[in-house]
Amino acid sequence: MGQAVYLGLCLLGCLIFNPVVEGAKNGTAAGRARCAPGALYYKQFCYIFNSYFVSWHLAEVTCQGLNTGPESHLVSILFANEGKIISSYLSKKGISDIWIGLEATRSNGYMVWEWSDVSPLSLPLWDGRTLSSAISANECVSMTNIRNTNAQKWLQRACNDTLPFLCKYRAEY
Numbered sequence: 001m002g003q004a005v006y007l008g009l010c011l012l013g014c015l016i017f018n019p020v021v022e023g024a025k026n027g028t029a030a031g032r033a034r035c036a037p038g039a040l041y042y043k044q045f046c047y048i049f050n051s052y053f054v055s056w057h058l059a060e061v062t063c064q065g066l067n068t069g070p071e072s073h074l075v076s077i078l079f080a081n082e083g084k085i086i087s088s089y090l091s092k093k094g095i096s097d098i099w100i101g102l103e104a105t106r107s108n109g110y111m112v113w114e115w116s117d118v119s120p121l122s123l124p125l126w127d128g129r130t131l132s133s134a135i136s137a138n139e140c141v142s143m144t145n146i147r148n149t150n151a152q153k154w155l156q157r158a159c160n161d162t163l164p165f166l167c168k169y170r171a172e173y
Helices: 002-016 056-064 080-091
Strands: 040-042 045-054 072-074 097-107 110-115 140-144 153-157 163-170
Touching: 040 080, 045 056, 045 080, 056 072, 056 097, 056 163, 072 097, 080 140
Parallel strands: 097 163
Antiparallel strands: 040 045, 045 163, 072 163, 097 110, 097 140, 140 153
8 A cells, every 4th residue: 555655656746746848859848749748758759757766666667657648668768869868858957867767687597688668679788888697686777977978877776776767658649
């Protein structure tokens, strides 16, 4: 029961307390017909920031519970430009670390990395690094050092660590 209440508060905060952000291309507010109020719109996708510090799994469940029409998941960052837009958006909010939708599953003695929205994973990552396939307790990924683009990177972490997070879903037209 307590977790359900917490999830409800997360959703409420996500949809109500986030200010409207500037559009990624033209500096205009994201169109309400495309994204929920307060969401960032970029290349047919909407991004909603949630400031609650939660585990990776609770963040993913919260994203999936958004009433956005199409499926919503923790953000998958597939291209360098997408990463830059997201970094700029979060940097304006003073955020330095967030959960992203990359998680490992264990298979045949190795960790296999997958996006929570099942987008194709291309290696090396857009930041030029590769993820470790060695078994470890760090099975989830965060984006860290967001405010310093020269030091920005993805970091393998324990999934029970608590961070704010970013949800992504396809915009409706």
